[in-house]
Amino acid sequence: MGSDTSRLKEQAARRAVEFVQSGMIVGLGHGSTALFAVRRIAELIRSGALQDIRGVPCSRNVFEDARKLGIPITTLNRNSVVDLTIDGADEVDEHLNLIKGGGGALLREKIVAQASLCEIIIVDESKMSSVLGTRCAVPIEVTPFGWKSHIFPLEKLGAEVMPRRNRDGKLFKTDQGNIILDANFGLISDPAKLAADLKARAGVLEHGLFINIATDVIVAGKGGVRHLERN
Secondary structure: OOHHHHHHHHHHHHHHHOOOOOOOEEEEOOOHHHHHHHHHHHHHHHHOOOOOOEEEEOOHHHHHHHHHHOOOEOOOOOOOOEOEEEEOOOEEOOOOOEEOOOOOOHHHHHHHHHOEOOEEEEEEHHHEOOOOOOOOOEEEEEOOOOHHHHHHHHHHOOOEEEEOEOOOOOEOEOOOOOEEEEEEOOOOOOHHHHHHHHHOOOOEEEEOEEOOOOOEEEEEEOOEEEEEEOO
């Protein structure tokens, strides 16, 4: 990751954390950009600027990071409504719809997002596009049982499908022990329809299309930081 990109990610994260207030239940997103926000929240807790904060991690890695940084942890089973979540995205379109899941935490990320009153997405300007699918494939989390049976139907929907693998060549497993298929559909003209088609298949647990979920997007670029809000 270039130093300029890291700087932009940190700028977006710091702006998003300005919306966090003492007493909040805060969703802690997964990934390199969201980690900047987690670190900033921890810093404000240590300084006393934020008090009575409880975090809901979106992955096991984030749980460990938050615990080491001293952020008090809770769960959705204890606190079913999250005041605000700060998370990253792989791609954001002009309607604030997203592709997420490049880090493999899409199922937990979407559960936390849908439990949140406010979902703030933080990105650098390279993640913005006019049409979803311009930049990246759609991650699809499927059960290990019969996972190969999804490949042909996804190809019929127009995708090039690759099972996600670790560097050692073994299949990548999510925190739930599931498999991710990265489906490259190219430009997605109707993300809502594609989302419905994907969820109609038994064994597809979740997909990386986040439609009408983000309430705010903080974009950091060379020209400064922009705050986009859903109408």
